[in-house]
Amino acid sequence: xxxxxxxxxxxxxxxxxxxxxxxxxxxxxxxxxxxxxxxxxxxxxxxxxxxxxxxxxxxxxxxxxxxxxxxxxxxxxxxxxxxxxxxxxxxxxxxxxxxxxxxxxxxxxxxxxxxxxxxxxxxxxxxxxxxxxxxxxxxxxxxxxxxxxxxxxxxxxxxxxxxxxxxxxxxxxxxxxxxxxxxxxxxxxxxxxxxxxxxxxxxxxxxxxxxxxxxxxxxxxxxxxxxxxxxxxxxxxxxxxxxxxxxxxxxxxxxxxxxxxxxxxxxxxxxxxxxxxxxxxxxxxxxxxxxxxxxxxxxxxxxxxxxxxxxxxxxxxxxxxxxxxxxxxxxxxxxxxxxxxxxxxxxxxxxxxxxxxxxxxxxxxxxxxxxxxxxxxxxxxxxxxxxxxxxxxxxxxxx
Amino acid sequence: xxxxxxxxxxxxxxxxxxxxxxxxxxxxxxxxxxxxxxxxxxxxxxxxxxxxxxxxxxxxxxxxxxxxxxxxxxxxxxxxxxxxxxxxxxxxxxxxxxxxxxxxxxxxxxxxxxxxxxxxxxxxxxxxxxxxxxxxxxxxxxxxxxxxxxxxxxxxxxxxxxxxxxxxxxxxxxxxxxxxxxxxxxxxxxxxxxxxxxxxxxxxxxxxxxxxxxxxxxxxxxxxxxxxxxxxxxxx
Amino acid sequence: xxxxxxxxxxxxxxxxxxxxxxxxxxxxxxxxxxxxxxxxxxxxxxxxxxxxxxxxxxxxxxxxxxxxxxxxxxxxxxxxxxxxxxxxxxxxxxxxxxxxxxxxxxxxxxxxxxxxxxxxxxxxxxxxxxxxxxxxxxxxxxxxxxxxxxxxxxxxxxxxxxxxxxxxxxxxxxxxxxxxxxxxxxxxxxxxxxxxxxxxxxxxxxxxxxxxxxxxxxxxxxxxxxxxxxxxxxxxxxxxxxxxxxxxxxxxxxxxxxxxxxxxxxxxxxxxxxxxxxxxxxxxxxxxxxxxxxxxxxxxxxxxxxx
Numbered sequence: 026x027x028x029x030x031x032x033x034x035x036x037x038x039x040x041x042x043x044x045x046x047x048x049x050x051x052x053x054x055x056x057x058x059x060x061x062x063x064x065x066x067x068x069x070x071x072x073x074x075x076x077x078x079x080x081x082x083x084x085x086x087x088x089x090x091x092x093x094x095x096x097x098x099x100x101x102x103x104x105x106x107x108x109x110x111x112x113x114x115x116x117x118x119x120x121x122x123x124x125x126x127x128x129x130x131x132x133x134x135x136x137x138x139x140x141x142x143x144x145x146x147x148x149x150x151x152x153x154x155x156x157x158x159x160x161x162x163x164x165x166x167x168x169x170x171x172x173x174x175x176x177x178x179x180x181x182x183x184x185x186x187x188x189x190x191x192x193x194x195x196x197x198x199x200x201x202x203x204x205x206x207x208x209x210x211x212x213x214x215x216x217x218x219x220x221x222x223x224x225x226x227x228x229x230x231x232x233x234x235x236x237x238x239x240x241x242x243x244x245x246x247x248x249x250x251x252x253x254x255x256x257x258x259x260x261x262x263x264x265x266x267x268x269x270x271x272x273x274x275x276x277x278x279x280x281x282x283x284x285x286x287x288x289x290x291x292x293x294x295x296x297x298x299x300x301x302x303x304x305x306x307x308x309x310x311x312x313x314x315x316x317x318x319x320x321x322x323x324x325x326x327x328x329x330x331x332x333x334x335x336x337x338x339x340x341x342x343x344x345x346x347x348x349x350x351x352x353x354x355x356x357x358x359x360x361x362x363x364x365x366x367x368x369x370x371x372x373x374x375x376x377x378x379x380x381x382x383x384x385x386x387x388x389x390x391x392x393x394x395x396x397x398x399x400x401x402x403x404x405x406x407x408x409x410x411x412x413x414x415x416x417x418x419x420x421x422x423x424x
Numbered sequence: 425x426x427x428x429x430x431x432x433x434x435x436x437x438x439x440x441x442x443x444x445x446x447x448x449x450x451x452x453x454x455x456x457x458x459x460x461x462x463x464x465x466x467x468x469x470x471x472x473x474x475x476x477x478x479x480x481x482x483x484x485x486x487x488x489x490x491x492x493x494x495x496x497x498x499x500x501x502x503x504x505x506x507x508x509x510x511x512x513x514x515x516x517x518x519x520x521x522x523x524x525x526x527x528x529x530x531x532x533x534x535x536x537x538x539x540x541x542x543x544x545x546x547x548x549x550x551x552x553x554x555x556x557x558x559x560x561x562x563x564x565x566x567x568x569x570x571x572x573x574x575x576x577x578x579x580x581x582x583x584x585x586x587x588x589x590x591x592x593x594x595x596x597x598x599x600x601x602x603x604x605x606x607x608x609x610x611x612x613x614x615x616x617x618x619x620x621x622x623x624x625x626x627x628x629x630x631x632x633x634x635x636x637x638x639x640x641x642x643x644x645x646x647x648x649x650x651x652x653x654x655x656x657x658x659x660x
Numbered sequence: 661x662x663x664x665x666x667x668x669x670x671x672x673x674x675x676x677x678x679x680x681x682x683x684x685x686x687x688x689x690x691x692x693x694x695x696x697x698x699x700x701x702x703x704x705x706x707x708x709x710x711x712x713x714x715x716x717x718x719x720x721x722x723x724x725x726x727x728x729x730x731x732x733x734x735x736x737x738x739x740x741x742x743x744x745x746x747x748x749x750x751x752x753x754x755x756x757x758x759x760x761x762x763x764x765x766x767x768x769x770x771x772x773x774x775x776x777x778x779x780x781x782x783x784x785x786x787x788x789x790x791x792x793x794x795x796x797x798x799x800x801x802x803x804x805x806x807x808x809x810x811x812x813x814x815x816x817x818x819x820x821x822x823x824x825x826x827x828x829x830x831x832x833x834x835x836x837x838x839x840x841x842x843x844x845x846x847x848x849x850x851x852x853x854x855x856x857x858x859x860x861x862x863x864x865x866x867x868x869x870x871x872x873x874x875x876x877x878x879x880x881x882x883x884x885x886x887x888x889x890x891x892x893x894x895x896x897x898x899x900x901x902x903x904x905x906x907x908x909x910x911x912x913x914x915x916x917x918x919x920x921x922x923x924x925x926x927x928x929x930x931x932x933x934x935x936x937x938x939x940x941x942x943x944x945x946x947x948x949x950x951x952x953x954x955x956x957x958x959x960x961x962x963x964x965x966x967x
Contacts, residue, residue, distance in 0.1 A: 032488075032489070032492060032612075033492075033608050033609055033612055035489075036489075036492055036493060036496060036603070036608050037605055037608050039493070040496075040602050040603050040604070040605075040608065043602050044602045046889075047602075047888075047889045048889075051858060051885055051889050051890055054861075055861070055862075073602065073604055074604035074605055074606060075604075075605070078605065082606070087604070087605045087606050089605055093605060294940055297940055297945075298940060379938075379939060379940070382937075384937045384938055385938070435784070437784060437785035437787070437901075437920065437921065438785075438919065438920050438921065440784055440785075440787070442787075449784055449787075449788055460902055461902075510762060511753060511756075511762070511763065512756065512757065512760070512761065512762050512763075515753075515757055537785060537901060537902055538783065538784050538785055539765075539783055540765070540766065540782070540786075540901070541749075541753075541763075541764075541765035541766070542749040542750070542753070542765060543749075543752075543753035543756075543763060543765060544753075546721075546749075546750045546751075546753045546754045546757070547753045547754065547756065547757040548757075549754070550725070550753075550754040550757040550758055551757050554831075555722075555831035555832050556721070556750070556754070556832070557832055558721075558746070558750045559746055571835070576746050576747070577745060577746055577846055578839065578840050578846065579837050579838060579839050579840055580837070580838045580840065581834055581836070581837050581838075582834070582835040582836040582837075582838070583832050583833060583834050583835060584832070584833045584835055585831055585832045585833065586831075589831075595888075595895065595902065596895050625760075625795075626762065626795060627756065627760070627761045627762020627763065627794065627795055627796055628762035628763075628764060628792050628793070628794055628795065629792065629793050629794075629795055630790050630791070630792050631778070631790075631791045631792060631793060632790070632791045633783060633784070633788050633789070633790045633791075634788060634789055634791075635787060635788055635789075636782075636786075636787060636788065636789055636927070638945070638946060640932060640945075640946055640947055640948050641947075641948040641949065642944065642945060642947065642948070642950070643948065643949050643950070644944065644949075644950050644951070644952060645949055645950065645951045646951075647951075648951065648953075648958050648961045648962050648965065649965060651933070651935075651949065651951050651958070651962060652962055652965040652966055654931075654933065654948075654949045655876065655910065655912070655933065655962070655966065656966070658909065658910040658930070658931040658933070659851075659852050659876055659878075659909060659910045
C-alpha cells in the first residue's frame with residue numbers, strides 16, 4: 026500500500042496551483058459578484074489543457090485519469106471556493122469522459138474539440154421537475170422519426186444553462202425511450218441548446234456558486250441527428266449511473282479543495298488574531314476544532330482519492346466491480362460536502378463578524394459547498410440509499 | 425542553436441518561518457521552487473529553440489524535482505548538481521560543467537530572488553571568457569550574432585555581441601509557461617544527469633542569518649481626517 | 661588601499677563617505693576611480709578621496725572591468741567599493757571572478773573586525789539579514805545607491821592621477837540608447853508612492869489611486885498581482901522584492917494585503933500607511949498607520965480633504 030502521489034502528479038498539482046493562483050484566484054470575487062466566470066478564465070483553462078481533461082488527446086483533451094482530474098478539481102476549488110469554476114470544470118471532466126466512452130465517433134469529432142477548447146460547454150441534464158434522484162421516473166421522451174431523433178419534455182436544476190445557450194454547448198441528457206419499461210427504458214443523448222428551435226430556458230437565482238448558472242431547459246419537439254444518441258438505445262440508465270460515478274468523486278474533490286483553503290486561512294487567522302491577551306489559536310476550545318476539522322478533512326480526502334483510484338483501476342486494469350465502486354464513490358460524495366460545509370462554517374465563526382462579510386471571502390464557500398448537500402450529482406440521502414442498497418442487498422431497497 | 429540555461433532551486437520564501445528564540449530562519453520542511461527569473465531564462469531558451477531549432481540543456485543547482493519541472497517546461501535534458509557554496513563557488517562549478525559542453529548561448533536569470541546578488545551570469549561569462557549581456561528584456565538572434573535590448577535605470581540599450589555569449593534576462597522578457605499535464609507526462613522520459621562536482625573554494629563565509637525586526641508603529645486610525653493629517657506631516 | 665568606483669556620481673560620493681570611515685579606521689588610503697573622466701575628479705576629493713585615478717575609457721562594462729583590474733594588479737587594494745547600480749552590479753562580480761574572490765552585493769552596513777570587513781546584507785527574500793566575511797582579498801562590495809549620506813569637506817586635498825591602459829575592443833557593442841519615458845522612470849526615485857493592490861475591483865479603479873498619487877505629487881505603484889497577474893499596470897510600477905525595492909518618505913498601500921515579498925520591497929520606507937478592508941491583512945502589522953475600511957470610501961474622501 027502506498028498513499029503517495031507520483032512525481033508527475035505532484036508536479037501537476039504544483040502547476041495547477043500556480044495556474045489557479047495566477048488566473049483564477051484574482052477573479053474569484055468577481056466571479057461570485059457578477060455571477061459569471063469571465064470568458065478569459067475559461068479560455069485560459071482551455072489553453073492550460075485542463076478543460077475536458079479526461080477527454081482523449083485526439084479531441085484536444087489530455088486523456089487524464091481520475092486521480093489527476095481530482096487533483097485539478099481540488100486546486101481549482103481552492104482558488105475559487107464559491108465552487109463555480111470547479112463545477113464548470115468537473116461537469117465537463119466527468120461527462121466528457123462518458124461522452125467519449127459511449128458517444129458516436131461522428132458526435133465526438135463534431136463536439137468534443139470545442140469543449141476542450143473552451144468554446145462550448147458540456148453538461149449533464151438529468152433532473153426533472155417531478156424529482157431528481159429517481160431517474161427511473163424520468164418523463165422527457167425521445168422518439169425516432171425517420172433519420173432524426175425528437176426530444177420532448179423539460180429538465181431542471183441544470184448547471185451551465187446560460188453559458189451553454191450564450192456561448193454554445195449542450196447536455197448529456199437522460200431521456201425515456203420506452204414508456205413500458207422503467208429504468209431499462211432510458212437512453213442517453215446529446216442535446217444542443219444554443220439557437221435550437223424548440224429549446225427555451227430559464228435561469229434560477231440561487232443561494233450560491235453563482236458564477237455558473239443553474240436553470241431549466243424546456244424541450245419542445247427538438248430534432249437532433251441520430252448520431253447524437255449516446256451508446257445503445259435503452260441502455261441510458263447504466264451509462265448515466267456510470268457517469269455519476271465519474272463525476273461524484275470530482276464533486277467531492279471540489280468540496281475538500283474549498284474546505285482545505287478555508288481551513289488554511291482559518292489557521293493563519295487564529296495564530297494572528299488576539300483575544301484576551303493571547304492568540305485565538307491558544308484557546309483549547311478552538312484548537313480542538315482545528316484538530317477535528319483537519320482530521321475530518323483528511324478522512325474525506327482519503328475517500329475522494331480512493332474513489333478516484335478505484336475508478337482508474339477499473340478503467341485501466343478492469344479491477345473492482347460496480348458494486349464496490351458505487352459504495353466508494355457514494356461514501357466520498359456523502360462525506361466530503363458535509364465535512365466541507367462544517368469546516369467552512371467553523372472557519373467563518375472563528376473570524377467573528379468579519380467572517381460574515383463578503384470581504385473575508387469565505388461565505389461564498391459556504392454557499393457554494395451547500396449546493397452539494399442539497400443536491401447536484403445526487404443528494405446526500407441518495408448516497409445513503411446507494412450505500413444501503415450495496416450493503417444490505419437490493420431486496421432491502423425502499424423503492 | 426544549442427542553449428544552456430543555468431537554474432537555481434530556492435526555498436519558497438513565503439513559507440520560511442522565524443525561530444522565535446534565535447531569530448534564525450526555519451527552512452526545514454519548506455517547499456522549494458525554481459527561482460522566478462530563472463524560469464524566464466528557461467522560457468526564453470525554449471522559445472528560441474522553437475524558432476531556431478537546437479537543444480536546451482538546463483543546469484540546475486538543486487534536486488530532481490526542479491529538473492522535472494524544467495524538463496516539463498521544455499528543456500531537452502537536465503543536469504543537477506549540489507550548490508552548497510557562494511557565488512564564486514557556483515560560477516566555478518558551472519564553468520567547469522559548461523567547459524565540457526557544446527553551446528552557442530547561455531541564459532541566466534538576472535538574479536535569484538532569494539539572494540538578489542546579480543552575480544552568477546557576469547561571473548560565469550567572465551570565467552569562460554565570453555561576452556555577457558545583462559538585464560535583457562528582448563533577445564534577437566541572427567547569423568551568429570545576438571542583439572539584446574537591456575533595461576537600465578533610466579535608459580534602454582540595444583547591444584550586440586558575437587556568439588557564443590551569455591545573457592541574463594529580466595522578468596519583463598516573457599511570461600514563463602506553466603507546464604500542462606501533457607508536458608509533464610511528456611517530460612518523464614527525458615534525461616536527468618546527476619553530478620557531484622568537487623566543492624570549490626568560496627569567497628565569502630556567512631557568519632549568521634537573522635530575521636529583520638519589524639519596527640513599525642502599527643497604529644490603527646479611526647477616520648480619514650486623521651489619516652490625512654498623518655499624510656501631510658509624513659510627506660513634508 | 662581602498663578603491664571606490666561608481667559611474668553614478670551621487671552614489672560615488674556616498675560610497676566615498678563610507679570608504680573614508682573605513683580608510684581612517686584602517687589608516688589606509690582611499691582612492692576614487694574615475695572612468696571616462698567625468699570631470700568631477702576634484703569634487704571626489706572633497707567628498708573624501710585621497711587620490712583619484714582617472715582613466716579615459718568608455719563607460720562600458722567590458723572596459724570598466726579591464727580598467728579597474730589594471731589598478732588592482734599594481735596597488736593590491738584591501739577593499740573595493742562599487743556603487744550598486746545596474747552597471748556596478750555587473751562589473752563587481754566580474755572583477756571578483758577574475759581575481760577569484762568573493763563579492764558581497766547590496767551591502768547595507770559594514771564594520772571592521774580585526775582589520776577585516778564584516779558586511780550585512782538582505783537575504784532570503786529580504787526578510788533576513790546575513791552577516792558575512794570575506795575569505796580572500798580584495799574584499800569586493802557593492803553598495804546600494806542612497807544607502808549612505810555623502811559628506812562634503814571643501815578643504816580636503818588630494819591627488820589626481822591620470823592613468824591609461826591599452827584598451828581592447830569591447831566584446832559587447834552598443835547600437836542604440838533610448839531614454840526611458842518619464843512614466844517608465846524609476847519608481848525607486850520617488851519620495852511618495854501610492855500603491856494599488858488586489859483590493860481594487862477593476863482596472864478602471866486605478867484612476868482613483870492614481871488621483872491620490874497625483875494629489876500628493878507621488879508616483880503610482882502596485883502589488884505583484886496587479887502587475888504580474890492582472891497586468892493592469894506595466895512592470896515599472898511593480899513594488900516588491902521581485903519588482904522594485906523602494907524607499908520613499910511616504911508609502912501608501914491601498915488594497916494591498918501585504919505578502920512578505922511586498923513588505924520586503926517597502927521595508928526601507930520612512931512612513932508606511934495602509935488602507936484595507938481586511939483587519940487581518942498582514943499589511944497592518946507592517947505599517948505605521950492603518951485604516952480599516954472600504955478603499956472606495958476612504959480614498960475619495962482623502963483626496964477631497966487633501967485638496
